[in-house]
Amino acid sequence: MLSKQDIKLIKSLNQKKFRQQHGLFCVEGIKSIQEFLNSHLELHQLYATDAAFSSEYEIITATELQKISSLKSPNKALAVFKIPKNQQSASEGLILMLDDIRDPGNLGTIIRLCDWYGIKDLVCSATTVDCYNPKVVQATMGSLTRVRVSYVDLKAYLEGSNEPVFGTFMDGDTIYTQTLPQNGIVIMGNEANGISKDIEALVTKKLSIPRFGSLQATESLNVATATAIVLSEFKRADL
Structure with a gap:
């Protein structure tokens, strides 16, 4: 009892x-x-x-x-x-970085996507929703056990890295025409505001997902959906 x-x-x-x-x-x-x-x-x-x-x-x-x-x-x-001790992310391979993701469902889905695409390290800003939030844990369907999630100062992390930094923006170069590396950092931004200005300043390559609709009235993609497309393109380059 x-x-x-x-x-x-x-x-x-x-x-x-x-x-x-x-x-x-x-x-x-x-x-x-x-x-x-x-x-x-x-x-x-x-x-x-x-x-x-x-x-x-x-x-x-x-x-x-x-x-x-x-x-x-x-x-x-x-x-x-x-809760395990904060795990340090690896310094090689493809690393996904989240800048101020607030929705638990989005984070849970993104963790599942990391698991699906073999992304072992997910680096989050301190303002990103806690990965042990019950809604996040539920949405990961167990993938949280196979992805290292760390919460860091993104600016300090990027300034200490020598890897290329890719960010997703509306005005970036179309991701479908790019030669994408196996190593690097890919940043996804806040649901409403995108990547913050101080982090944007550290991005070395801006990418975008083009709209194909005739009206092109949709402002943006859901961040989890955009993450799936971006990771798919990076991993497709490995084939």
């Missing part, structure tokens, strides 16, 4: 300050939890409504699961994992 203290702790992990304070985050759903159990992350506690795991877990009722879940329709299990 869940204690009031357990319920209070787990519910508090919906907020970033308490995730940071306790060094814990939640994962929900049998499939996603299994992905995390098979990863390098350390399990703190696992709760399930039936015998669904080989790992040690605590049986709880569906009513108790509803009390601790952040989902409208909880999926039989909830696990609490320890």
